[in-house]
Amino acid sequence: MAYAHPSNAAVCRCGQTAIDLAGAPIQSVTCYCESCRTAGHAFEHDLGAPRTVHADGGVDYCLYRKDRVRIAHGAQNLRDYRLKPDSPTRRVVAGCCGSPMFLDFAPGHWLTVFRDRLSGPAPEPRMRIMTKDRPEGVALSYAIPAYGAQPPGLMFKLLWAWAAMGFRRPKIAW
Numbered sequence: 119m120a121y122a123h124p125s126n127a128a129v130c131r132c133g134q135t136a137i138d139l140a141g142a143p144i145q146s147v148t149c150y151c152e153s154c155r156t157a158g159h160a161f162e163h164d165l166g167a168p169r170t171v172h173a174d175g176g177v178d179y180c181l182y183r184k185d186r187v188r189i190a191h192g193a194q195n196l197r198d199y200r201l202k203p204d205s206p207t208r209r210v211v212a213g214c215c216g217s218p219m220f221l222d223f224a225p226g227h228w229l230t231v232f233r234d235r236l237s238g239p240a241p242e243p244r245m246r247i248m249t250k251d252r253p254e255g256v257a258l259s260y261a262i263p264a265y266g267a268q269p270p271g272l273m274f275k276l277l278w279a280w281a282a283m284g285f286r287r288p289k290i291a292w
């Protein structure tokens with residue numbers, strides 16, 4: 119049965135898995151790194167996942183404080199995927215319908231939620247990151263700033279959010 123979620127939530131395609139999100143994201147970004155693209159294509163191919171990788175190779179995310187995220191429904195559906203067994207980054211997919219839900223860099227205080235999954239008004243991406251990894255031949259428009267790697271501005275926003283959290287590192291578990 120589909121879960122009746124509040125206006126601000128990440129919800130899987132079939133509606134059985136939902137993650138409540140409180141407040142606005144720290145930042146909304148498009149990531150062009152190789153890992154995001156590789157994982158996104160593998161999910162599409164292996165799990166029949168909804169498409170997350172744009173034609174230009176980018177994946178849209180909204181970054182939320184971990185203390186503002188709560189697995190509201192369908193926790194038993196969530197599955198971890200890692201590109202390498204010892205990677206600190208896991209991508210978590212709702213097994214009910216193969217929807218990629220979020221990316222968790224374990225030591226980080228933020229959760230990287232797939233923007234496509236947001237049920238409410240999702241903030242437009244404000245920056246492109248890791249563009250040095252973008253597919254060959256892709257020309258990016260200058261509509262929003264683009265950075266080859268992780269830009270200092272994003273690091274600063276993450277640090278600022280962490281200070282507001284009292285420098286705690288909540289774990290996302292279920």
Ligand SMILES: [Zn+2]
Binds near residue numbers: 131133
């Ligand atoms: Zn589902």
Ligand SMILES: [Zn+2]
Binds near residue numbers: 149151152153248
């Ligand atoms: Zn990435």
